[in-house]
Amino acid sequence: MDAGTLRAFLIVFSFALLLGLFFGAIYSIPTGNIAIVPIVGEITGSGSDIFSSGATSTSVIELMDSAESNPNVRAIILEINSPGGTVLGTKEIVARVKSASKPVVAWIREMGASGAYWIASASDAIVADPLSITGSIGVSAAYLSFEGLFHKYGVTYENVSMPGLKDMGSPYRNLTDRERVLFAEILNETYEAFVEDVASNRGIEVDELINISEEGAIFLGSKAYSKGLVDHLGGKELAINVSAELGNIEYPVAEKYGKTISIFSLLAGLLTSRPNIDAEQFELRT
Amino acid sequence: MDNPEYELVLPEGEVMEAPAPLKLRVSAFAIDVIVASMVFLLPFTAAFMFSMGMQTTDPVSLENFLYDNPQILAVFDISTFFILLFYFAVFERTMGQTAGKRFLKLKVEPRIGYGPAFLRNMSKAAVFSMLSIPFLSYIVFLDVMWLFFGNERLLSRLAKTKVLYEPKLSEGLQWTQEL
Numbered sequence: 001m002d003a004g005t006l007r008a009f010l011i012v013f014s015f016a017l018l019l020g021l022f023f024g025a026i027y028s029i030p031t032g033n034i035a036i037v038p039i040v041g042e043i044t045g046s047g048s049d050i051f052s053s054g055a056t057s058t059s060v061i062e063l064m065d066s067a068e069s070n071p072n073v074r075a076i077i078l079e080i081n082s083p084g085g086t087v088l089g090t091k092e093i094v095a096r097v098k099s100a101s102k103p104v105v106a107w108i109r110e111m112g113a114s115g116a117y118w119i120a121s122a123s124d125a126i127v128a129d130p131l132s133i134t135g136s137i138g139v140s141a142a143y144l145s146f147e148g149l150f151h152k153y154g155v156t157y158e159n160v161s162m163p164g165l166k167d168m169g170s171p172y173r174n175l176t177d178r179e180r181v182l183f184a185e186i187l188n189e190t191y192e193a194f195v196e197d198v199a200s201n202r203g204i205e206v207d208e209l210i211n212i213s214e215e216g217a218i219f220l221g222s223k224a225y226s227k228g229l230v231d232h233l234g235g236k237e238l239a240i241n242v243s244a245e246l247g248n249i250e251y252p253v254a255e256k257y258g259k260t261i262s263i264f265s266l267l268a269g270l271l272t273s274r275p276n277i278d279a280e281q282f283e284l285r286t
Numbered sequence: 287m288d289n290p291e292y293e294l295v296l297p298e299g300e301v302m303e304a305p306a307p308l309k310l311r312v313s314a315f316a317i318d319v320i321v322a323s324m325v326f327l328l329p330f331t332a333a334f335m336f337s338m339g340m341q342t343t344d345p346v347s348l349e350n351f352l353y354d355n356p357q358i359l360a361v362f363d364i365s366t367f368f369i370l371l372f373y374f375a376v377f378e379r380t381m382g383q384t385a386g387k388r389f390l391k392l393k394v395e396p397r398i399g400y401g402p403a404f405l406r407n408m409s410k411a412a413v414f415s416m417l418s419i420p421f422l423s424y425i426v427f428l429d430v431m432w433l434f435f436g437n438e439r440l441l442s443r444l445a446k447t448k449v450l451y452e453p454k455l456s457e458g459l460q461w462t463q464e465l
Contacts, residue, residue, distance in 0.1 A: 008380045009325075016330040016369045023365060024337025027358050031339040069354030071340060 032255025034243050035067035036077045036107075043085025043115050045092065055082060057092035063257045064096050075103045075247030077239050077254065078123060084114025084136065087190055094197065097122040103246035107239035108132045108230070113218055117229070118194060121201040124246055127232045127239040128221035135224060137198060137209070138216030139190045141183060147173045202229065305438050306392050306451040314449075317386030319413055322373045330369055334362070363415040367422065370414070374407035375400060391452040402445035409441055 041054030067073045106120035108128035113136035120126045157172035168179050199209040212227045224230040244252035352359040377384040378394050409429035412422035432440035
């Protein structure tokens, strides 16, 4: 190789190497082989990630997508500390957990009840602290009725709706018997979907699940373990070990995934966040 | 002077200025793409993965990762374009020929500076990235279409260069010396 060729080779080779190192450093990815995705607080379908204290299904799914697309990650741990939330938000996360191509382990910390337990049941294994609160397998819907208060102060609620049930669930009047039946039907249908899916996830019969769930009661992790609703009793270390086993990882390194807060995301959050105008509406919750 | 009977046509001029056959130039380009991929794009990819903290050497994993992260894929495509551009331009600027041209005895004439070298190789460097960078695909289209009008690429013409076949070139030079 003559001097000219060598010089040309060195120029191009150095350029290629530096370009690779430079852009690689800019787009550096988490290097842990186990991703910890937090599901903390009340679960909702959407909302501002920056100012929301709970877990939105959008952000949880984004974090799971990120962990799944990272070739270093071979298993995912869902760090659950949630009392549940909206049916739709929960269902979206459940669907994402089921479609995961990598092993998913649910690690229930202080609380993994209702919808949060539904999500945990969709994972490959559930690890819970013996003193954690779990269960609450059921659906509820509640709203404040101001009719009595309005009556006391001589305020009347006049509403003209077509058809007649259009203002069903309005907080300014009590439910009629017919509305109560309709709501019960909706709740029942949602509850059936909930228990059927959890039973299928855990590999037990629906009737057996309804029986052991004690009419939607909450119970401690130790009791959930004895009922077969939890696979292992323990904490983070055990969750990592179970993930390592499922993902065939010899040297597990867990890395927490989370939203990074930048000035742009803060501004975007300010622009997109809005007051919860549906707060007084009837909402189904798991 | 307009009468063809008295026009003096030197044979070496014809031999020296005729561009090398298209099939030879295309073959040289194919060799260059293989060489540049092995010698420069692979180390670039390794450096990229190493610096990014990726612990896999599995090309399928890398491909999946890039398709799942379009922003990184775009950076990867742009980098590929610039590395190939550097390869063609630097070798043609310093040596007058790339590895493929050297193997097939082709040479870029006249010797050019970096400006024309970068210009004439823009479309060739876009071989891997033209589909993801639409602007480059227009350049490639125009450049290749120009071949149908004069057996040379548009960018090569703009850079005022020709790719010549070295044996004929030396043959022509020898002939000139004999004359």
